[in-house]
Amino acid sequence: MAEPHIRVTGLTLAYGDFVIQRDLSFTVDRGDVFIIMGGSGCGKSTLLRHMIGLQKPAAGHIHYGEQGLWDVSEVERARLMRRFGVLYQSGALWSSMTLAENVALPLTEYTRLGPAEIRELVSLKLALVGLAGFEDYYPSEISGGMQKRAGLARAMALDPEILFFDEPSAGLDPVSAKLLDDLILHLRDSLGSTVVVVTHELASIFAIGNNSVFLDAESHTMIASGDPRKLLAESDDPRVLAFLTRGEATTTADLAALEPETPEVQWYSDEQG
């Protein structure tokens, strides 16, 4: 039975008087791969920043279990945030440090583990993301896809309950992006983490997402939520259909006509049939 992990209620996101999104309400269950999607500038990264505790909502609540991220004391909030692992677009590795030193950073900062234990944990995390043996490499010596995976190893250093990704496949070729998607699913399954991903890559959305929220830039609120495949099959909102078919369909009739050629739709049909 699904267990709610994150509950967002009546959330308004704003920069000063400029409201980006209002009235956002959705639930992310434990083990979900939850996609935050929508067109450019609709507020996806802004929502992520609110969810990880970097920006305070103008209104509403974000609950992790029983605790409201913005309703608890600063100390409690910091404790909650320790349960998050975040991978930013760039991977954000320190270029002057080896991969091992990068992954070790959160461990030296937030734990009392000794150097030998840290070395062992670092190797374990790097192995988890397919980078065993790359401990002494510098970020500039490895590919973009490997840098992302090293960033992921660092995000996982403290065994987070929830992994957040901001545009994980940005800048990656399609094969590396697919490898990263596979890795995200593998980690979710093996570690039992909940995963929240900001992306507008359709292939990723359909490959890994089982739940989502769709933010609309014009109406400044969410216009759909749930399993992206179900949204594609069942939504009759032209904005949602256009997004999920790369502009090819805005009605269910368009969608039916597209079905044989559109990879995303085909993918959906294959798995259903």
Ligand SMILES: Nc1ncnc2c1ncn2[C@@H]1O[C@H](COP(=O)(O)OP(=O)(O)OP(=O)(O)O)[C@@H](O)[C@H]1O
């Ligand atoms: N620090 C800021 N101060 C004021 N406005 C901002 C700030 N950061 C972002 N915005 C505005 O908020 C809106 C949402 O930005 P955000 O980056 O969250 O959108 P997004 O959906 O992630 O966009 P993209 O897909 O292009 O990355 C945009 O109009 C942006 O210009």
